[in-house]
Amino acid sequence: MQYTKLPNSSLEISPICLGTMTFGEQNSQSDAFQQLDYALERGINFIDTAEMYPVPPKTETQGKTEEYIGNWLEKSGKREKIVLATKVSGPSRVNHIRDNMALDHRNIHQAIDDSLRRLKTDYIDLYQVHWPQRNTNMFGTLNFPDQEEQSSVSLIETLEALNDVVKMGKVRYIGVSNETPWGLMSYLRLADKHDLPKVVSIQNPYNLLNRTFEVGLSEVSHYEGVKLLAYSPMAFGILSGKYLNGARPKGARCSLFERFQRYFTPQGIKATEAYVNLANEFGLDPAQMALAFVNQRPFVASNIIGATTMEQLKANIDSLDVTLSNELLQKIDEIAAVYSNPCP
16 A cells, blocks of 8 residues: 655555545444454555534434544554544534534534544544635535625634644644635635644545536645545445436435435536446446546545445445556546536
8 A cells, every 4th residue: 555645744644545424324333343444454544534424414413423433443442553534514514513613712622522532532633624614615506605794703713723722732733625725725824824733635525527626726736735635536426327327226325315416417417427438438347437537636645435335345445456547538538528527
């Protein structure tokens, strides 16, 4: 396994990260333990979670994902063998975690303490802001939203609160998620100006149906050394082709939960058909082709995969053995030119 050192940090992470948002909903604790054990055996040392998980977010299950990971850490004694990442939730998207979900001092301090308790550890390697405080383009929102009401919490206040938990030894490094070029550059500028912790990673969606990271953020990543932790590399599993022709496999995420419609646009379905046909033409599994594409991007530090079965997990990790040829990459770009970011 070749590990990547995140710039501006001492973190060395595997090119595949085990995403865990199914733990506590689609996966039981024994499933979670099995996945974590297997991932570690295969050399995966990077585990990503969030205080909001599992997904879909619900009051009765919130925090279970972190609890399962904490129970595994306690049982296995392997805390020092993994790079552990979690996230603090922002406002608006969920309201059941705390009374006030602002990204201010009080909420960030409470959030980290609650996560540490559930995870049964005394530090987090990478602590990420799950989504911005401000109203902006995220989770597929198009067009710049109305900005008449300004956020009551500034980026500098959020960054100062994160600095507190870093100085207290509860967090080693900080990152952002679902951010824009303006947001990321603002964090970096403020950190430099006020001698505060620098953001070392950005976790945004990136896949064959959504390559918007390449516009703006990839340039920031290149010049500022903030690598991408790519989530949804298979677009909720759509790029496997299993949902084509209206199919809804039993137990699959998009069969169980109607909320996952982001990648079912008419153009997204057509693009998926084209990518699946291309994979078949080259004798590749469509899912592994989709993952290998993300694995090979120069701005990607780690590809966050998720699985509900061990078979899926093994296949996803095996994507590291797949190298896409220049001919195939050119054909992927030809499809992307016809269906340009159909599911941002």
